[in-house]
Amino acid sequence: MKKYIFMAAALLMGVSAFAQQALWGRAAVVSPEINADKTVTFRIAAPKAVKVQVTGDFLPTQKIDTPFGQFDAPGVADLKEGKDGVWEYTTPEPVAPEFYNYSFYVDGQQMVDPSNVYINRDVASLTSILYVDGETTVDLYKINDVPHGTVSKIWYHSDQEGIDRRLTVYTPAGYETSGKKYPVLYLLHGIGGDEEAWYTQGRASQILDNLIAEGKAVPMIVVMTNGNISQHAAPGEGPEGMVSPNLALPKTMDGSFEKAFPEIVKFVDKTFRTKAQKQNRAIAGLSMGGFHSCHISKQYPDMFNYVGLFSAAIAKEQGDANGIYSDFDKKLATQFSKKPALYYIAIGKTDFLYKDNQDLRAKLDANKFPYVYKETEGGHIWRNWRIYLADFTPRLFK
Amino acid sequence: MKKYIFMAAALLMGVSAFAQQALWGRAAVVSPEINADKTVTFRIAAPKAVKVQVTGDFLPTQKIDTPFGQFDAPGVADLKEGKDGVWEYTTPEPVAPEFYNYSFYVDGQQMVDPSNVYINRDVASLTSILYVDGETTVDLYKINDVPHGTVSKIWYHSDQEGIDRRLTVYTPAGYETSGKKYPVLYLLHGIGGDEEAWYTQGRASQILDNLIAEGKAVPMIVVMTNGNISQHAAPGEGPEGMVSPNLALPKTMDGSFEKAFPEIVKFVDKTFRTKAQKQNRAIAGLSMGGFHSCHISKQYPDMFNYVGLFSAAIAKEQGDANGIYSDFDKKLATQFSKKPALYYIAIGKTDFLYKDNQDLRAKLDANKFPYVYKETEGGHIWRNWRIYLADFTPRLFK
Numbered sequence: 104m105k106k107y108i109f110m111a112a113a114l115l116m117g118v119s120a121f122a123q124q125a126l127w128g129r130a131a132v133v134s135p136e137i138n139a140d141k142t143v144t145f146r147i148a149a150p151k152a153v154k155v156q157v158t159g160d161f162l163p164t165q166k167i168d169t170p171f172g173q174f175d176a177p178g179v180a181d182l183k184e185g186k187d188g189v190w191e192y193t194t195p196e197p198v199a200p201e202f203y204n205y206s207f208y209v210d211g212q213q214m215v216d217p218s219n220v221y222i223n224r225d226v227a228s229l230t231s232i233l234y235v236d237g238e239t240t241v242d243l244y245k246i247n248d249v250p251h252g253t254v255s256k257i258w259y260h261s262d263q264e265g266i267d268r269r270l271t272v273y274t275p276a277g278y279e280t281s282g283k284k285y286p287v288l289y290l291l292h293g294i295g296g297d298e299e300a301w302y303t304q305g306r307a308s309q310i311l312d313n314l315i316a317e318g319k320a321v322p323m324i325v326v327m328t329n330g331n332i333s334q335h336a337a338p339g340e341g342p343e344g345m346v347s348p349n350l351a352l353p354k355t356m357d358g359s360f361e362k363a364f365p366e367i368v369k370f371v372d373k374t375f376r377t378k379a380q381k382q383n384r385a386i387a388g389l390s391m392g393g394f395h396s397c398h399i400s401k402q403y404p405d406m407f408n409y410v411g412l413f414s415a416a417i418a419k420e421q422g423d424a425n426g427i428y429s430d431f432d433k434k435l436a437t438q439f440s441k442k443p444a445l446y447y448i449a450i451g452k453t454d455f456l457y458k459d460n461q462d463l464r465a466k467l468d469a470n471k472f473p474y475v476y477k478e479t480e481g482g483h484i485w486r487n488w489r490i491y492l493a494d495f496t497p498r499l500f501k
Numbered sequence: 502m503k504k505y506i507f508m509a510a511a512l513l514m515g516v517s518a519f520a521q522q523a524l525w526g527r528a529a530v531v532s533p534e535i536n537a538d539k540t541v542t543f544r545i546a547a548p549k550a551v552k553v554q555v556t557g558d559f560l561p562t563q564k565i566d567t568p569f570g571q572f573d574a575p576g577v578a579d580l581k582e583g584k585d586g587v588w589e590y591t592t593p594e595p596v597a598p599e600f601y602n603y604s605f606y607v608d609g610q611q612m613v614d615p616s617n618v619y620i621n622r623d624v625a626s627l628t629s630i631l632y633v634d635g636e637t638t639v640d641l642y643k644i645n646d647v648p649h650g651t652v653s654k655i656w657y658h659s660d661q662e663g664i665d666r667r668l669t670v671y672t673p674a675g676y677e678t679s680g681k682k683y684p685v686l687y688l689l690h691g692i693g694g695d696e697e698a699w700y701t702q703g704r705a706s707q708i709l710d711n712l713i714a715e716g717k718a719v720p721m722i723v724v725m726t727n728g729n730i731s732q733h734a735a736p737g738e739g740p741e742g743m744v745s746p747n748l749a750l751p752k753t754m755d756g757s758f759e760k761a762f763p764e765i766v767k768f769v770d771k772t773f774r775t776k777a778q779k780q781n782r783a784i785a786g787l788s789m790g791g792f793h794s795c796h797i798s799k800q801y802p803d804m805f806n807y808v809g810l811f812s813a814a815i816a817k818e819q820g821d822a823n824g825i826y827s828d829f830d831k832k833l834a835t836q837f838s839k840k841p842a843l844y845y846i847a848i849g850k851t852d853f854l855y856k857d858n859q860d861l862r863a864k865l866d867a868n869k870f871p872y873v874y875k876e877t878e879g880g881h882i883w884r885n886w887r888i889y890l891a892d893f894t895p896r897l898f899k
Contacts, residue, residue, distance in 0.1 A: 151608035210549035255653040279772045374677045
């Protein structure tokens with residue numbers, strides 16, 4: 104046995120020098136540490152630094168100024184230098200269960216936590232992940248010991264755009280061998296996001312695994328599209344190469360994505376064992392994805408029986424080259440004349456799109472178009488979008 | 502149209518404050534920048550820093566001391582402070598085409614490049630990615646405009662271990678609708694790695710996409726296993742939660758993984774459209790994965806027709822509770838008596854396992870067991886493993 108222990112040690116020498124340095128190069132700094140009382144301690148070794156701070160959505164928000172006005176941003180807290188140049192901050196109160204993002208400022212330089220390998224890419228920023236468990240809703244975001252669906256990165260060809268484009272597809276546990284057909288939820292991201300957003304920050308596969316295991320949602324396929332129609336795939340995942348992510352993507356809100364959406368549905372129905380009828384199709388999205396979902400579902404009123412608008416940008420009467428945004432009221436009337444099984448609107452009380460969503464509700468009320476409305480605390484944030492997904496999916500295909 | 506431009510601007514306010522800060526909070530620093538002459542410039546804003554360095558495998562190696570002796574580590578170069586506190590380093594020579602890892606030291610604190618969203622997790626470290634293209638081999642690592650296979654994260658149940666475990670599976674372009682059956686390559690990682698290693702650092706799906714598109718490799722399924730048998734999945738992807746990655750994993754080299762391997766083959770043959778016979782199965786791995794491939798292929802001599810040992814840890818005669826490592830020579834003789842189509846050994850000239858691999862070759866030569874041998878420059882590094890995969894796969898299933 105000894106020989107094999109030596110061999111394992113020798114093989115460790117074969118891991119990259121980066122990994123070696125993590126093993127041998129320095130004393131381990133533990134960060135973040137979730138303490139027994141659910142306070143959280145953040146630590147970073149920065150012996151020469153003058154000022155070290157942590158920022159994240161676990162802290163109370165602060166107001167920041169942007170070219171577009173004041174906006175709520177995560178708060179900032181100071182770390183204190185302790186022995187060996189390790190700086191530390193412990194939250195004064197327990198941190199509520201949630202899936203958070205945070206980063207450090209070391210003398211003004213923002214960085215992810217060097218002691219934490221779990222990170223999110225959010226548009227052009229990297230942030231470290233803090234996950235605090237201990238509550239029913241939040242437990243849905245965990246990888247629990249339940250049957251797991253498969254998550255695939257799969258490419259379809261867009262005839263309209265003349266390019267191959269990538270989808271993230273969740274198929275429920277047992278899909279591969281059941282021989283059954285499944286209903287499909289199309290799940291759309293917001294501006295700056297891509298086909299990875301719902302899978303990473305949205306915890307969509309965990310939420311579905313857990314709700315299906317509990318019998319609260321029916322087994323379904325979830326297709327996470329890329330709504331930036333000019334993009335092949337998420338940054339770094341397409342032939343554009345590893346270029347810096349760009350928010351100024353052509354054609355993102357000119358009707359092109361909405362117009363081409365049937366291409367995706369056709370591909371999915373051809374490629375997966377779907378129940379390929381309106382009554383077994385849902386579409387939902389957050390922010391710009393809610394905007395897309397609203398337009399696509401009224402443009403193709405025989406395609407989707409369930410519609411979810413999560414903190415949606417609300418479409419208003421407007422002309423566009425693709426003829427998608429025009430005749431809003433008329434198309435909406437047609438959509439509702441076909442009695443969709445669910446039209447679902449969810450918004451946070453402090454969302455900057457709150458009023459627009461109330462205006463849409465007033466229009467639906469005036470026309471006696473039925474819908475389900477969910478209002479939560481907070482604003483235009485992932486915490487709400489995960490809550491909405493977990494609330495929306497149990498209502499589908501029943 | 503104006504209204505929609507305003508709406509897009511308003512929606513940008515809805516991206517997280519982290520992303521906002523990336524957009525509005527500071528002047529953009531471009532890093533890394535690949536210049537026209539293929540030199541590379543690295544930059545980081547650190548106005549208060551005293552010393553800033555970059556380290557990475559694009560720099561000449563240096564010797565470092567470890568508890569296990571001297572080891573080659575990536576070199577280090579100093580950045581110089583320019584205006585506005587932006588530090589900069591440009592390589593004196595063009596950087597050879599390759600897929601590199603690097604990170605910064607700011608006053609001794611190692612960090613990923615805050616201007617680069619592309620990162621690798623390597624065991625317990627994060628590193629930034631530098632990709633320099635421009636050479637045939639390296640072009641294989643790019644996402645080119647060719648048909649793309651699907652990459653799935655799928656779970657199987659291990660009866661031996663009593664847990665669900667995750668695989669990464671590549672199915673070639675067209676798999677979903679072709680109705681055809683495919684041969685299967687099982688591809689194993691090294692110590693510290695997991696089922697994500699070949700997909701991320703190994704660029705396996707890009708290499709296969711490109712070789713298949715060029716007609717150099719036949720369409721095949723590639724199953725990337727997790728060789729840490731006690732682990733459900735890669736760090737953060739299993740029910741263990743987002744705990745710090747641990748190299749001291751139980752049972753990683755005690756024969757348990759090798760013993761349970763037929764469970765994976767059975768699952769794959771049941772779940773995918775495979776050609777489920779020895780002549781259509783290959784197994785290969787790097788370092789510890791080469792060790793595993795050697796043992797598995799001789800333990801089950803009717804299972805694999807192609808065997809690839811990439812910088813392999815070479816098994817020596819040794820007892821173990823699972824009866825895998827004993828009777829090495831006898832099992833090897835049995836394996837070769839069944840005439841495998843390919844036994845492939847590849848190693849770098851400066852690899853610390855070089856001599857062990859020459860000893861194995863001597864044994865094979867003495868017994869007149871045929872094999873293919875490939876020797877490259879360099880040592881125990883991903884650059885070589887990508888080269889070996891690109892050299893090995895065109896030899897399979899023909």
